[in-house]
Structure formats: C-alpha cells, structure tokens
Amino acid sequence: MTKHLDRTEIGLLVALPLLICIAFVLPKWIVNYVHVSMGTGLVALGVMIQMRAGLVSFGQGLYFCVGGYAAGMTGKFLGVTDFFVLLSAGIAAALCLSFVLGFLLRRYREIFYAMLSLAISMILFGLLSSTEELGSTDGFNLPTASYFGWSPTGETARLTLYTLTCFIAIGCAIALNRFLKSRVGYVNEAIRENELRVEYLGTSAHNAVHLTYVVAAVVSAIGGVLWALPLGHVDPEMTNWTTSGQFVFVSILSGTGNIAAPLIGTFLLEIIRVYAVELSPNTWQLILGSVMLFTIIFLPKGLWSLITSKQKSSKKIGASAPKPGE
Template sequence: MSPTSVLLGALAGAAAILAAGWVLPAWIFVISIALTKGLAVLGLVLLMRAGLVSFGQGLFFAIGGYSAGLLVNVWRITEAALLVPVSALSALAVAAIVGLLLARYRDIFFAMLTLALSMILYGLLVKSSEFGGTDGFNIHGVTLFGLPLGGASRFNGLVLLIVLALAAVALSLAFCRTPLGRLAPGIKDREIRVEYLGADATGSIYAAYLLAALIGGVGGAMSGIAVGHIDPELAFWATSGEFVVIGVLAGTGSVLTPFVAALALELVRTYAYQYAPNTWQAVLGIIILALILFMPGGLSGLARRPRRNAAPEAQEPSGAQAGAVR
C-alpha cells in the first residue's frame, strides 16, 4: 500500500471518529483515551519492526503527562499549543540520553533495561511530594487558542488528538521510508548482515527510539489533558505492558493499526466492565488471548493474508515487500 493510500485511510478513519464523537458524545472520552494509547503504541511498533520490545514506553508517556502537569500547575501555562510540544521535547531529551545506552542492547536485555528505567521514574514519582506522590495532581483549564479542551468541551480535545495522531502517522510513515527506517526489518531478521553491508544498525535503532519517545510524550501529555489528572501509574510496568499487548494486537505491518487496536481494546474493556463488573479482567484476558492465538500477525497481518486462489508468486512476497510498512 502506497503512502498516499495510507494517508487517505488515516483521513477516512479520522472523519469516522469525528462523526462518531459528534453523534455519540458519551463515547468521546473512551475514544480520546484510546487515541492517546495509540500514539504511545505507534512509537512502540517502530521499535518492534526491528525486533525490539520495549517494556518501558510508559517512561515517555509519564514524562509527557508530568511535563504538561508541571507547566499547568507550577508555571500556570494552559495553552495546549505550548504544552504538547514542550512535553514531547522533554520526552525526546530524556530518550536522547538513555537511548545512547539502550541502542547497544538487543532482545531481553533491551526489554529489561527499558522496564527498569520506567520503574525508576515510577519510584521517584511515588516518593516525591513535589510531584504529588501517589496521588499525582490535576490538569485543568487547558485551552487551545482560547478554546477549552476539557469537561463539556471534550470534542475540541478530540479534534486536537486526531490532528496530532495524523501528524504522528505521517511522521512515522516518513521515517519508515528513510534509509534508517528501512533497515528495521533487516535488523530483525539478521543484524550481522546489515552491519557487514556497512549500514548503521545501532543508529537506526537509536533514531527509532527517539521517534518513539517523541510520539509517546505527545500521547502522555494528551492523556493528562483528556483525563484531567496524572499519577505515577503512567510509568508503572502495567501501563507499559498494556502498550505491548496493544502492539502485539496491532502488528508491525502498518502505522494505522496501533490506533485501531487501541480503540478495539478500549471498547472491549468498557463493555466487559459494564456487563461483567466482577469478572471483567478475566473476560478481557480471554479475548486478548483469543486474538493473539487466532491473529498471530496482528491486525496488520490480516491484510497480508494470501487469497486461496492467488498465484504462488503472490503468496510469497519478497523480503523488501514483507518489510514494507503501510
């Protein structure tokens, strides 16, 4: 699928979400939370393309949320046009430092190091009264060029979220088309061959890590604005684990499926909690297990399943075709 087709699909999805939010205002909050998680998962999927699973994406999600919270509560800055970029750049600055270390590790070592860094931040937030301790603090009064984003004006926040999601999709798609982005499937399959060809595998992973942090910071800031509250749970391992589950459900073949998977999982969670309040965790777990068993390639893998009557050449895509991201 060409980049133009992907962007057209993204615009169609954005229009559908806006229409759903306009017709069903009660679902705006659920959709908004799903989109913020989709942003974090999109960054995670960029790393998964290179065979790396980060259990610390909550680190940048929390940095984005707390950066926005500090700007509102300490410096009294409530303009979203300033909050979101500063929060994203804060996450990017941290990633630029820790990424120098993490980009050299692979497999379980990468996963455990990212988890450790996220839990270090969680511990600092819990023990620090300046950051609200275990209670966190509220984020209220955020506006975008004078338009309120919370409370009865959540639709405005949804519009902003969709614009940011479209920008993140375009940025991720552009990265996947760059020389560093195209290295990811080769790194996943056989990194040593990539190095023998003279390509910079570590540089590719470092660039993907920076982009994942940037997008994750945006998601965290918008999560705080949408919910109106932030707490240390944003950096907890369970949050990062949820991002990994959504990433597995989404697959690595498309930059759009992280949002579809996040929205699907959020809707399942909402309905399970509504109709099975005492056993909703079990219901959610069974559904996730079934999805993983019957869709091992994730949602993006469904589009790549060969047709039964297709020619053998069409059923066996080349390595370049298999590594392309839509």
C-alpha cells in the same frame, strides 16, 4: 522518504473527517473512549516501530508519563495553560531524556532491551510515587487548556481539544508511516533479520536503533499529553509496568503490518475492557487474557492479518479469473 501518499496515508486522511464527525453523532461516552484511545494509540505506535526492529519495549509508559507530567508541571508551576506550549513541553522533555538514555539502550537487544527499558520506567514510577510536591501516588490535576489566549469552556472546550487530538494523531501516524518507509525504517527491518549483516554493509545498527528509540519516545510523549489533557489528571500509574504492558498487548493484538493497526487496536482494547468489567467486575483481567491468548494462537500476526489475508485472497481470485476471449 516517499513523496506521494500511499494507500495507508490516504486511508488515514479519509478517516480524519470521519473521526471529527462522530463527535456530533455518537454518544458522548463512546467519543470519550475514542479521544483517550488516540492518546494511548500513539504510545502503542511507539512500541510498534521498535518491534519492526525486533525490539520490544516493556517500559514505553516512561515517555507516556514524561509527556503527561511535563505538560502538567508546566501548568502547575509556571501557570501556563496554552495547549501548544504544554504539548511542546512534553515533546522537549521526552526528546532530551530519550536522547541520553538512547546511548545506553542502543547497545542491547531482545530480553535485555525489554528488561532495561522496564527497569528505567519503574525507577521513574518510584520517584514520582515518593514525591509529595507532585501529589505522590495520587498525582495532580492539569489546567484546562487554552489556545493562543482563547479559553473555551464546556462542550466547546471538549470539542476543540478532541478535534486537535484527531489532527495530531493522524498527522503523527502519517509521519511514522513515512518513517517506516524511509532508509532508517528499512534498516530496522534488516536489523530484525540479521544485524551482523547490516554492520557488514557499512550501516550503524546502533545509530538506527537510537534514532528509532528517540522517535518512539517523542510520539509516546505526545500521546501522554493528549491523554492527560482530556482527563485533566496525571499520576505515577502512567509509568507503571502494567501500563507499559498494555501498550505491548495492543501492539500484539493489532499487529505490526500497518501503521493504523495500533490505533484501531487501542480502541478495541478499551471497548473490550469496558464490557469485560461490566460482565465480570472481579475477573475482567481473565477475559482480556483470554482474548490475548486466542489472538496469539489463531492470529499470530495480529488482527490486521485478517485484512491483509483478504486482500491477498482477492488478488489471487482476480489473477485466476479467465480473461475475456479465453
């Protein structure tokens, strides 16, 4: 892995204090959307790193739900409220489940990978919807988080959870950026281009896909915990196909060119949804679909391609500019 911070990681570190500061400047409803978007943005990141290997997961809501439910069940049945214990429970549950399922999914590619991941996610949706102990289709509430015995209330509790979410989200983004620049990350890109050639070179494509699947699952579970705690509720819709489709939507909308793209794209999606519902309560899905359609047609590499295209054009202008004395 790279030892020095690259431009993306520096940008993320610069964004961290800005994210924390907006909690004291912007209206509370915007801050709430930023807070929730960081949780779902991590799930979109899980989808993105799989797309780098040419794999599209239509069932990433599975681990989004596993993380939220593991944290909720730890609080509901064990009476634990500590934030770090709840987060650890979500990570452990996703890690164990993805490690086992990875042996199955690593064998499939393209539409078979997408449909199998979706099928497994819908199995969990059916189980949770029929389990009365977990609230069935209504789900159940999570406890208010505490921190090593400290139990803040009111605005202090909200700001504490928001600040921790900022640190964890940025930390996960930097870690995933390092992952994409590691040996496994480059192998994933090679798998997307020509898996057979990767095998001929003596590298196991199955192992690389398996590891990527586990990493994506853990990050998605963290997102599930960070999403569920501020809302204080979990329900089976977290693993429904519509939820998983939104994560794929964000990844396509934002693009896979940079690790920060899905985090920004998730917030943009939330804002578009808010105003779409306000403008057209009965047909707001049509507005989202239109945005998706125009993005695919005019920006097939996602919104991040606007930034990269500007950077390339500025480099060309700089290279073509006459040097002093010429």
